[in-house]
Amino acid sequence: MSNDLHGHHDERARPEPPDPMEGERADAWERMAAAFRAAAPRGSAPPWLEQRVMAEIETLPERSRLQRALGWLSRPAVVRISPLTAGLAIAAVAALLLVPTRPTPPPATNGGEPAAANGTGSVVYVQFVLEAPTATSVAVAGDFSDWQPAFTLTDPDGDGVWTGRIPVQPGVHGYMFLIDETRWETDPRAERYQDDGFGNRNAVLAVGASS
Amino acid sequence: MAPVERTDEQVVRDVLAGDRDSYRLLVRRYGDVLHGHALRMAGSPDEAAELVQRAFVQGFKKLHTCREPGRVGAWLFRILANLCKDHVRSLRRSDVPLAAVARALPSDADPASDAAAAEIRTRVWSALDALTPEQREAFVLKHVEGRSYEEIAAVTDLSVASLKMRVHRAREALRGLLEEYA
Numbered sequence: 001m002s003n004d005l006h007g008h009h010d011e012r013a014r015p016e017p018p019d020p021m022e023g024e025r026a027d028a029w030e031r032m033a034a035a036f037r038a039a040a041p042r043g044s045a046p047p048w049l050e051q052r053v054m055a056e057i058e059t060l061p062e063r064s065r066l067q068r069a070l071g072w073l074s075r076p077a078v079v080r081i082s083p084l085t086a087g088l089a090i091a092a093v094a095a096l097l098l099v100p101t102r103p104t105p106p107p108a109t110n111g112g113e114p115a116a117a118n119g120t121g122s123v124v125y126v127q128f129v130l131e132a133p134t135a136t137s138v139a140v141a142g143d144f145s146d147w148q149p150a151f152t153l154t155d156p157d158g159d160g161v162w163t164g165r166i167p168v169q170p171g172v173h174g175y176m177f178l179i180d181e182t183r184w185e186t187d188p189r190a191e192r193y194q195d196d197g198f199g200n201r202n203a204v205l206a207v208g209a210s211s
Numbered sequence: 212m213a214p215v216e217r218t219d220e221q222v223v224r225d226v227l228a229g230d231r232d233s234y235r236l237l238v239r240r241y242g243d244v245l246h247g248h249a250l251r252m253a254g255s256p257d258e259a260a261e262l263v264q265r266a267f268v269q270g271f272k273k274l275h276t277c278r279e280p281g282r283v284g285a286w287l288f289r290i291l292a293n294l295c296k297d298h299v300r301s302l303r304r305s306d307v308p309l310a311a312v313a314r315a316l317p318s319d320a321d322p323a324s325d326a327a328a329a330e331i332r333t334r335v336w337s338a339l340d341a342l343t344p345e346q347r348e349a350f351v352l353k354h355v356e357g358r359s360y361e362e363i364a365a366v367t368d369l370s371v372a373s374l375k376m377r378v379h380r381a382r383e384a385l386r387g388l389l390e391e392y393a
Contacts, residue, residue: 029382029386032382032385032386033354035335036335036336036339036350036354036355036385037354037355037357038335039333039335039336040251040336040351040355041250041251041336042247042250043246043247043250043256043259044242044243044246044247045242045243045245045246045260045263046246046256046260049238049242049246049260049263049264049267050235050238050239050242052264053234053235053238053264053267053268053271054232054234054235054238056264056268057231057234057268057271058231060268060271060272062229062231131276131278133269133273133276133290133293134269134290134293134294134297135293159273159275159276160273160276161276180297182300183296183345185368186368186369186370188368193370195372200369200370200373201370201372201373
């Protein structure tokens, strides 16, 4: 979006045609939207912004070399996998699941990454992860909790990455995150999604049975 | 030979390597667009500037979690957008001073504004106070800042279908308040 952001430096809105509406209604809406664009407050960032940001940053403790190194190792990264590679990986995982070995790690996914999960009896502990730098609380709700936000994630080091291991019954579950007890968010890193019938989409978690 | 401008990705890498002064390049690149959004969302110019400052500082602290350094501008915008929504949510409805903002700031679209035009602008813009923070965000991004649904989805983590519904509800709420335009 950075290019798009640059494109908005001149603060001018690019009027787009409204969603398809009929005749007069569309005209009326366009007049109203134009009124809002004309009324919108505009202004550049104050000249002192850069100085104040940099002054505040100067007061922050410097990250140690170790922190930097660990940060590099643990930094989330987007991994692009070709359909062929993904297909081979899925086939390999499927083959592993079909081979009766003990102990078998429970197959669970969360956020497109192998989840750290341990089987205990008939439940599987699934690692949930959400990057929410401005959140003050994050909870998970889904089919496995009757959509009650009963499980909370934690961010002990304050880096904005919230995590938690939650017991989930084997099966396919829809779930969402509840941020600050008010805002529902779909897991942006889920591998699959489903429409919830109310205009939103749930992330989908597939949890295999532990042996 | 003119110096080659560093890409966002290079700047992020340099800052994470310890060259924190390079962070000012990101403030210069994205300060105006972030401030514009904060102004339209949150309140007075002073509050908008404070929110943008907080967003940049928070972005610096969390920079190592930025998953796509080449899109750090969108990432910073996302931090700001959340701060703006939290800010609006924290205000009582009657405290939201958007009407004062509309009155105080000139509009490019109406340079020769007179008192009557200013009054109309104030009335139109203050109608946004009736929206929830989420509706206001979706409406401002879509119809005031002119972003595409796909761009907004990248910032808000919502599906395009959900965004369309949110914008539709905002429109319906506003239509009732501004009947002379509808």
